[in-house]
Amino acid sequence: RKLIEHLCCALKAEEESRSSIMWRPLAVLSFAGLTCVTAHRLNFQPEFRFNKDEFGSAAHASAESESQDCLDRLATLKTIGSSLNPLGCSQQGVFCCDSWMMEFVREVKAMLRGVPVQVQLRKWAVRPGKDNKKAAHKAKIVHDSQGQIGIDTHYFTLVNYCPDKYMIFDTVDNAGREVSDKFRNNSALLAEHFTFRFAETLDAKEQTCLYEDCVVTCLSRWLKPEQLKQANVPKCLRGIHL
DSSP: OOOHHHHHHHHHHHHHHHHHHHHHHHHHHHHHHHHHHHHHHHHHOOOOOOOHHHHHHHHHHHHHHHHHHHHHHHHHHHHHHHOOOOTTTTTTOOOHHHHHHHHHHHHHHHTTTTOOEEEEEEEEEEEEGGTTTTTOOEEEEEETTEEEEEEEEEEEEEEETTTTEEESSSSOOOOOOOGGGGGGGGGGGGGGGGGEEEEEEEOOOOOOHHHHEEEEEEEEBBBBBBGGGGGGOOTTTTTOOO
């Protein structure tokens, strides 16, 4: 009986030993796999390299493209202005800034539809004390280099053809002239090189007056080319038909 018990104990010990040996590789493999996965996660980093040269080149190319677009728009505007010859404007002593402005605006609408430019129509009227009910006798609007360009009114078009870039187009300079964006806060800048004159009565002598004292301004809101239609012309711009 003792012999049988001894043999049973020996068999049980051998079985436990085999079981331990069988699970040991699995534990090792499990630990190794976990270590591998952990190591992989720790070593994985998304690769992103900021290339300053490439970014700078792209920004420069974008700026050059925008600059070229501005030049193209300006060239088109100058071509439009330089090619106009409204009926009657070629006659000696005829002031036709209103007719010229209507033709210019119609061409801008036709040729620059969908292009990111904005247009504003303006009219100056010389009036004593800036009172629209008073008549300015013997009135004259004179430009430094062009001489008299109007009697008591002058019509012109402002064009915002690029950010902070503005041009004036009128009978003074058909191809347009640059104007500082500061005119938005000081409209007197638009009157540089202009002189305004009128007489209080028919028998009085004409006198020079300051823009701030005797010029009444009528203006439209800023309009895209496709918005240049009669419904957007203010009533104070009488005679302007689009």
